[in-house]
Amino acid sequence: MEYDIIEEVNELAASGGTLEERLERVARLFALKFHFDECLFFLAGEGGALKLAASSSGLCTTGVLSYGNGEGLPAVAIEKGVLVEAHKGPRGAEWEGVPDRGLEGVSTALVYPLGGKGASFGVVYLKSRERTKLPLVKKQLLKVAAIQAALMVRNAALIEDHRKAHSELLEIQARLASSEKLLALGDMAATMAHEIRNPLLSIGGYAARLKRQLPPGSPGLVYLDKMSHEIGRIEKIMNGIIRFLKDNLVELKPDDLNGIVDEALNVFADEFSAHGIAVERRSRHAPLPVLADREQMKIAFDNIIANAIQSMEKGGALKVVTSRSGDFAVAEVSDTGGGIDPKHIGYIFNPFFTTKKHGTGLGLPIANSIITRHRGGIEVRNEGRGASFTIKLPYSGAARPGADVPPVEAGRAV
Amino acid sequence: MKKRILVVDDEEGLRLLYKEELEDEGWDVDLAASGEESLERLEKDSIDLVLLDIKMPGMDGVEVLRRVKEKWKDLPVILCTAYPHYKHDFGTWASDAYITKSSDLTELKQTIKEILGKKR
Numbered sequence: 168m169e170y171d172i173i174e175e176v177n178e179l180a181a182s183g184g185t186l187e188e189r190l191e192r193v194a195r196l197f198a199l200k201f202h203f204d205e206c207l208f209f210l211a212g213e214g215g216a217l218k219l220a221a222s223s224s225g226l227c228t229t230g231v232l233s234y235g236n237g238e239g240l241p242a243v244a245i246e247k248g249v250l251v252e253a254h255k256g257p258r259g260a261e262w263e264g265v266p267d268r269g270l271e272g273v274s275t276a277l278v279y280p281l282g283g284k285g286a287s288f289g290v291v292y293l294k295s296r297e298r299t300k301l302p303l304v305k306k307q308l309l310k311v312a313a314i315q316a317a318l319m320v321r322n323a324a325l326i327e328d329h330r331k332a333h334s335e336l337l338e339i340q341a342r343l344a345s346s347e348k349l350l351a352l353g354d355m356a357a358t359m360a361h362e363i364r365n366p367l368l369s370i371g372g373y374a375a376r377l378k379r380q381l382p383p384g385s386p387g388l389v390y391l392d393k394m395s396h397e398i399g400r401i402e403k404i405m406n407g408i409i410r411f412l413k414d415n416l417v418e419l420k421p422d423d424l425n426g427i428v429d430e431a432l433n434v435f436a437d438e439f440s441a442h443g444i445a446v447e448r449r450s451r452h453a454p455l456p457v458l459a460d461r462e463q464m465k466i467a468f469d470n471i472i473a474n475a476i477q478s479m480e481k482g483g484a485l486k487v488v489t490s491r492s493g494d495f496a497v498a499e500v501s502d503t504g505g506g507i508d509p510k511h512i513g514y515i516f517n518p519f520f521t522t523k524k525h526g527t528g529l530g531l532p533i534a535n536s537i538i539t540r541h542r543g544g545i546e547v548r549n550e551g552r553g554a555s556f557t558i559k560l561p562y563s564g565a566a567r568p569g570a571d572v573p574p575v576e577a578g579r580a581v
Numbered sequence: 582m583k584k585r586i587l588v589v590d591d592e593e594g595l596r597l598l599y600k601e602e603l604e605d606e607g608w609d610v611d612l613a614a615s616g617e618e619s620l621e622r623l624e625k626d627s628i629d630l631v632l633l634d635i636k637m638p639g640m641d642g643v644e645v646l647r648r649v650k651e652k653w654k655d656l657p658v659i660l661c662t663a664y665p666h667y668k669h670d671f672g673t674w675a676s677d678a679y680i681t682k683s684s685d686l687t688e689l690k691q692t693i694k695e696i697l698g699k700k701r
Contacts, residue, residue, distance in 0.1 A: 361636065364682070365592040365594070365595060365682075366592075366594060367684065368592075368595055368598075368682055368683065368684045369592065369594030369595050369598055369684075370684070371683075371684020371685070372595070372598040372602065372684045372686060373594075373598060374684070375684065375685065375686070376598070376601065376602065395684070398684055399684070399685070402683060402684060406681070
């Protein structure tokens, strides 16, 4: 008896190398032990098509490289879950009405599915130019050996899955570690900002006092002016850093996005008129229930609106539209300030990125981080004559069909 | 009679700055370097307004504010902080005003004037 083939398949399964290499050795073993000219393994790929994975004659086989879904003898074997034994004349490519390109020039073919019936993921395909009939015992042996090979393939897939999951975990771990580092760095920066801030205020304050004490026209006044100006700049940056780093906690309460937006807009009423900016405010749905930390969200909108105003210092139009879109309450803030240079658009939410002469580069990153902490998102695109920011927060109202939301068209000028 | 302001800040440089600047405006100024010290001063002296830093070692400004408002309900307190945007929120809560710490003291002086003016 040749039961030792089982042991040999097992040994090959446990040997090193890629699945393809081991499968090729198994194919050679099958061809040798069962006296066939060629042994092929086809494995299911995406969409269920069978692809040649290994061949006893190497992968440079001239035969069929793949079988479509439901094609040829492999389909018969898989569908029935049985060993298909085909005998035919030396010409033609058909067996009992089933066309199979792999039968070209073959007299005997054996096809057996890998994996149980209904769960097959491939076939082993043996070909012989001779007309032979495999004895029943050998057929049984072939089946058992094929099951061993199938197990090997299964295990390889499992190991591959594990390897993938493991490398994903490692990646996540690395990301966590780096975010922990960032947090520590953030704490340090916030402490530094606080520590620098107080002495800085003293310096600035005394500079201002000194300025008042100097007689008008004294040359020192120019230097003190410069000092005050520069101190003001550092103060602004410090404030930004402190806000960016320390306002990490959001306290979510039921709120209305329309109300938040309106309140943020009201703060800028004077600036809108000072810069000649026409404001158009529309709410397509009201109310727009969201869970929000109102103060924080106002900071986010303050920064977005301030950014829009800065782009329209010589006048323009600001359009703010709120609406519900699926699971989100959405606010769209569009300006006519010329838009964002496409080569900068990917960076505008990065801390300290700014194209403005006196910008801190923290306004939009702060907005972004606040909105993200609300499990929302912010996107920007150039549209029309300016930039358009889309702010999305999870809609927190009762789940109702969209049609139930009463549409409200309330345009008004601020 | 001159109004008396109590300045509470752990930074000596800032305390002196506030003192000089506020005295120039015609107010009397008392200084306290900590929350604890400020409460002692309030027990002893007659104070018309407290200028209170939030971030201090030991008893912080929020705690001082709570105790002041428990005991001297009508004593105006101005909170100083690095977080400008909590202004509205805190203001309506317990303090009488909320000031962002800045080397430019214009806003602070204006606020003190408004609050002390209102009282009479």
